[in-house]
Amino acid sequence: YHCSDVLHQCISVVLFKRYIYRCAPVCAPVSLCNGACAEVDSDTEAVAGDGFKLGCISCKIRGEVEARAIADWYFKAKGQTEFVHIFSYDSETAIIIDNQFDDRVDWNGSRNTPDLQDASIYILNVTFNDSGVYRCFFRRTLLYNAYEYETTVTKLVHLTVVAKATRGTASIVSEVMMYVSIIGLQLWLLVEMIYCYRKIAAAGDEALRASASVPSSPSLNT
Structure with a gap:
């Protein structure tokens, strides 16, 4: 040539x-805006004093089947052995259960539908005490014509709170x-x-x- x-x-x-x-960096989120469900892992590093989104997505296997779902969040602080129930979302009603997160947790998942697939929450004013393991629990009921079928999904997020943002190795x-x-x-x-x-x-x-x-x-x- x-x-x-x-x-x-x-x-x-x-x-x-x-x-x-x-x-x-600008175009990456667009791939998630096409109406299809994509299970993406949550970020795991938060900066003290800032807000942070705890992501939790559970895609419905049978997309054509109607369903309803309830989402619950649990938290196990560093040094602890038991999870504590901190948040619940059911029928478009959000309830903060644990005092540590009073007025600091907002629902950031699916809206205007009983069929939840995104159960993400947003933590305001993150503190170092928020470091630990978060457990997202889906309880989904598939509504068939003749019967109902219940499934459960659990996802874990290991959150680390730092004083200053660091860039990931990747x-x-x-x-x-x-x-x-x-x-x-x-x-x-x-x-x-x-x-x-x-x-x-x-x-x-x-x-x-x-x-x-x-x-x-x-x-x-x-």
């Missing part, structure tokens, strides 16, 4: 990589790999440009030599 094609393709790849890197590695890819592509582009320059220069020299080797036409005497 021609050198111009190589340059065009390489530049396009570099620009695309940069676009993906800049767009990824985020750091992804950024490093992105920069390595961009630098590698730019080096490849440089090599291709040098190659094309030499090829064009060689073709020009060959044309000059061919032109010089052609004998000039004898002049005609009048």
Whole structure:
């Protein structure tokens, strides 16, 4: 292929990589907004004094079957052996049960439906005492024509509260790999440009030599 094609393709790849890197943090949540249920693990690191979402999603296996569900949250603090019931959500009614979380927990899950699939909650003004294990418990009843079938799902979230936000290892590695890819592509582009320059220069020299080797036409005497 021609050198111009190589340059065009390489530049396009570099620009695309940069676009993906800049767009990824913004575009990532969009994949969850298409109406389909996707079970995503909760974040596990909260910053003291900030708010934090405890995620808990349990997708219904039979999407065409009507259902109703109740969600409960339990908490086991560091050093403790038993879970304490802290929150309940039933029939669009949220109840904070444990005094430690009074006025600090909001429902952040499914709304305007008895068929809960997202039981996430939001903790306001996180404290270091909120570190520990949270258990999300779904009790779902599938409503068939002739009978009802009850299922239960339990999910655990191990929450750590820190004084200052830290970047996850996966985020750091992804950024490093992105920069390595961009630098590698730019080096490849440089090599291709040098190659094309030499090829064009060689073709020009060959044309000059061919032109010089052609004998000039004898002049005609009048």
